[in-house]
Amino acid sequence: MPFTVATWNINSVRLRMPLVEHFLQEFQPDVLCLQETKCPDDVFPFKPLRKLGYEHIQISGQKGYHGVATISRRPLELVEKRDFCTKGDCRHLSANVEAGGRKILVHNFYVPAGGDEPDPEINPKFRHKLDFVAEMHSVPATEGPAAASILVGDLNIAPLETDVWSHRQLLKVVSHTPVETEGLETMRKAGGWVDLMRRHIPPEEKLFTWWSYRNRDWAASDRGRRLDHVWTSPGLADAMNGVEVLRAARGWERPSDHVPVIARFDID
């Protein structure tokens, strides 16, 4: 059995527990990282997840907004819940999991969306987003010769031209502005991270993980963006055995506007 990690912005974990359960039963990832759980820790739905064999759960939740959860079939060792930009937002959680005979550090991120106006001088939410990504420079892929790391989550930025339905039309739209895409790529490369989705699926190919709710027919118009990402340290990237974007999940009953991304590794 290969080691598998999935990431999914669930947009309310309690509302979508039936979808989470369905997903876990069908795909059985070792680790599932959820974002936008919108769920305080004292009411997180542990029970149905444990029932499915996911007994190791680390959460960082708050009422109404944000929130991340890392759910695992293998033992998890919490490393930290970091308060990026010291706003008290629950947007990060890291934990160690064992695979291939070594510890792998898994970072689960929910980067701020950044509001509508892509000008940090007049839009504090966009300022926050840029500051958040800048602070991610302090999260390197490798912290020692034997260290392996994975960084997943909703990064709310579509870096490549083929990560959006129209590069030209989205250049001034938050998520695809040059200051964001260059900022994210600079941070990724500086940290030594490999963009695993793009190692598996060529950058010439359009690739989306999110489709707006504000669309008559998301599948027909296909105006998507790749906002969700899987990054790894270089050694782990070499062990990658495939990445799957579960586009079908966008068509499930009462779906999230994001779909799961699953990465498989040839280690156990």
Place this chain on the structure above:
DNA sequence: ATGGTTGCCAAGCAA
């Protein structure tokens, strides 16, 4: 150029 939808929670705000 505008408005389109969803989820929080019960009015707008955030996405």
